[in-house]
Amino acid sequence: MRAVAILEQTGPTAARILDVEDPTPAAGEVVVQMRAAALNHLDLWTLSGDVDIPIEFPFVLGADGAGTVQAAGDGVPESLVGQRVVINPAISCRDCESCRRGEQSQCFFFQMLGEHRSGTLAEKVVLPAANVYPIPEHLSFAEAAALGVTFITAYRMLFTKGGLRPGEWILITGIGGGLALSVLQLARATAGRIFVTSSSQVKLERAFALGAHEGIDYLKQDVGKTVRGLTAKRGVDLVVDSAGGDTIDGSMRALRPGGRLVTAGATAGRYSKVDMRRLFALQLSLIGSTMGSDEDVRNMLRMVEGAQLTPIIDRTFTLDEGPDALGYLASGEQFGKVVVSLT
Numbered sequence: 001m002r003a004v005a006i007l008e009q010t011g012p013t014a015a016r017i018l019d020v021e022d023p024t025p026a027a028g029e030v031v032v033q034m035r036a037a038a039l040n041h042l043d044l045w046t047l048s049g050d051v052d053i054p055i056e057f058p059f060v061l062g063a064d065g066a067g068t069v070q071a072a073g074d075g076v077p078e079s080l081v082g083q084r085v086v087i088n089p090a091i092s093c094r095d096c097e098s099c100r101r102g103e104q105s106q107c108f109f110f111q112m113l114g115e116h117r118s119g120t121l122a123e124k125v126v127l128p129a130a131n132v133y134p135i136p137e138h139l140s141f142a143e144a145a146a147l148g149v150t151f152i153t154a155y156r157m158l159f160t161k162g163g164l165r166p167g168e169w170i171l172i173t174g175i176g177g178g179l180a181l182s183v184l185q186l187a188r189a190t191a192g193r194i195f196v197t198s199s200s201q202v203k204l205e206r207a208f209a210l211g212a213h214e215g216i217d218y219l220k221q222d223v224g225k226t227v228r229g230l231t232a233k234r235g236v237d238l239v240v241d242s243a244g245g246d247t248i249d250g251s252m253r254a255l256r257p258g259g260r261l262v263t264a265g266a267t268a269g270r271y272s273k274v275d276m277r278r279l280f281a282l283q284l285s286l287i288g289s290t291m292g293s294d295e296d297v298r299n300m301l302r303m304v305e306g307a308q309l310t311p312i313i314d315r316t317f318t319l320d321e322g323p324d325a326l327g328y329l330a331s332g333e334q335f336g337k338v339v340v341s342l343t
Contacts, residue, residue: 001019001020001021001022001122001123001124002017002018002019002020002122002123002319003017003018003019003020003058003060003121003122003123004016004017004018004060004061004062004121004122004319004322004323004326004340005017005018005020005058005059005060005061005118005121005122006046006047006057006058006059006061007057007058008057009046009047009048009049010047010048010049011047011048012044012047012048012323012326012327012329012330013323013327014047015047015061015322015323015326016323017319017320017322017323018058020058020060020118020122022124023118023124023125023126024071024126025071025072025073025076025126026073026074026126027073027074027075028073028074028075028076028128028129028130029072029073029076029126029127029128029129030069030070030071030072030073030076030080030126030127030128030129030132031069031070031071031072031124031125031126032065032067032068032069032070032085032087032124032125032126032127032132033067033068033069033070033123033124034065034066034067034120034122034123034124034125034342035066035067035068035141035142035145035341035342035343036065036066036067036140036141036142036144036145036316036339036340036341036342036343037062037064037065037119037120037121037145037339037340037342038064038065038142038145038146038148038149038178038337038338038339038340039062039064039325039326039329039337039338039339039340040063040064040114040148040149040150040178041177041265041267041329042063042112042114042115042149043061043062043063043114043326043329044326044329044330045115046059046061046114046115047061047326051115053115053116055116059118060114060118060119060120060121060122060125061114061119061121061326062113062114062119062120062121062122062340063089063112063113063114063115063119063120063148063149064087064089064120064145064146064147064148064149065086065087065089065119065120065121065125065145065148065342066084066085066086066087066135066141066142066144066145066147067084067085067087067125067141067342068082068083068084068085069081069082069083069085069132070124072129073129076129080129080132083132083134084134084135084141084144085132085133085134085135086132086133086134086135086144086145086147086148086301087113087120087125087127087131087132087145087148088131088132088133088148088152088294088297089112089113089114089119089120089131089148089149090104090105090110090111090112090131090152090291090292091110091111091112091113091116091117091127091128091131092104092105092107092109092110092111093107093108093109094130096108096109102293102294102295103293104293104294105156105290105291105292105293105296106290112291113125113127120145121319121322121340121342122342123319123342130294133297133298133301134301136301136304136305137305138305138308138310139304139310139311141343142313142316142339142341143310143311143313145337145339146178146311146312146313146336146337146339147300147301147304147311149178149179149291150178150179150181150182150311150337151182151186151300151304151311152291152292152296152297152300153179153182153264153289153290153291153292154179154182154183154185154186154240154300155186155292155296155297155299155300155303156264156289156291156292156293156296157183157240157262157264157289158170158183158186158187158190158238158240158262159299160289160292160293160296161262161287161289162238162240162260162262162287162289163238163260164187164190164191164237164238165190165237166190166192167191167192168190168191168192168236168237168238169191169192169193169194169195169231169236169237169238170187170191170193170194170195170236170237170238170239170240171195171196171197171223171227171236171238171239171240171251171254172184172187172194172195172196172197172212172239172240173196173197173218173223173239173240173241173242173243173247173251174197174198174241174242174243174247174267174268175196175197175198175203175204175207175212175215176198176200176203176206176207176334176335176336177242177267177334178311178312178336178337179242179264179265180196180240180242181207181210181311181312181335181336181337182311183240184196184207184210184211184212185210185211185309185311185312186300186303186309187240188210188211189307193213193214193236194211194212194213194214195212195213195214195215195216195227195230195236195254196212196214196215196216197215197216197217197218197223198215198216198217198218199217199218199219201217202335203335204216204217206335210312214230218247218250222250223247223250223251223253223254224249224250224251224252224253224254225253227253227254228253228254234256235254235255235256235257235259236254236255236256236259237255237256237259237260238259238260238261238262239251239252239254239255239259239260239261239262240262241261241262241263241264241265242263242264242265242267243265243266243267243268244263244265244266244267244268244269244270244272245266245267245268245269245270245271245272246268246269246272246273247268247272248261248263248272248273248274248286249272249273249274249275252274252275252278252279252284252286253278255282255284256282257282257283257284258282258283258284259282259284259285260284260285260287261284261285261286261287262287262288262289263286263287263288263289264288264289264290274286311336311337312335312336312337313336313337313338313339314334314335314336314337314338315328315334315338315339316339316340316341317338317339317340317341318340318341319340319341319342321340322340325338325339325340
């Protein structure tokens with residue numbers, strides 16, 4: 001089968017269209033005939049080797065995807081074959097302490113498609129049957145593929161970890177990327193007021209059209225000071241961050257006393273400086289989040305279907321254009337998800 005794969009980890013230009021072996025399902029697994037795959041920053045980290053995880057070459061990229069179940073291994077109901085499914089790319093052991101208490105994203109043996117094991121940018125992929133879910137009826141394969149990493153992570157950040165309650169005010173950093181837009185779409189029906197940051201006025205204007213109330217250019221404005229000015233010094237209840245780095249201090253200054261900051265990314269840097277006096281004096285909560293539990297995935301899909309949400313797709317590329325799609329993602333120009341069609 002054909003796939004977007006790498007033979008070395010030297011950055012975006014390392015991606016190639018290669019012929020790789022067709023997958024075969026083991027017990028408890030399914031083979032999905034892929035129809036679409038969506039890209040994430042995870043793909044760029046895998047391309048460059050920034051995450052020090054040993055992999056075998058050729059290695060197929062891609063975490064997110066949607067398609068049709070083609071084959072089922074022993075122990076998997078045959079009724080699953082032929083179903084349209086969306087993939088949860090987070091693989092858990094199902095047996096450790098974390099998994100047994102329903103926290104699969106905290107699994108001691110946690111793995112991701114496209115990071116620890118071959119991914120979704122291929123004509124077929126094999127994975128545990130527990131990691132495929134029915135596609136919401138109103139979504140195409142391309143739209144369903146865009147639900148993976150970003151919508152699962154966004155749901156957990158907002159509701160499971162962030163505890164967002166109706167009417168609360170939130171700040172979303174770095175609007176325009178897939179995760180930040182997923183947070184905005186999921187938060188619209190619950191949050192009372194939504195603030196977003198970007199260095200692009202065009203992206204801020206597009207976020208307003210999607211339901212954001214206030215926009216802040218973080219290159220020209222002090223985020224914490226600006227938010228406090230816009231809220232009569234109150235601050236927001238919740239910050240949802242996917243950048244890390246130097247953005248954290250400004251985001252914490254935007255919080256009200258007792259506020260929460262949930263972070264699930266480090267695109268702006270691995271390390272952040274935090275004023276510990278503000279943290280304890282204002283009794284703030286600084287919370288980390290990664291992917292989601294099985295319950296988070298189910299709840300997210302119910303919310304998407306019930307509210308008829310459609311992920312924002314910036315551009316769709318063909319399989320042959322897969323390497324170009326990764327280069328486009330690396331440019332940072334996108335507003336929404338970058339998708340590769342595999343039909």
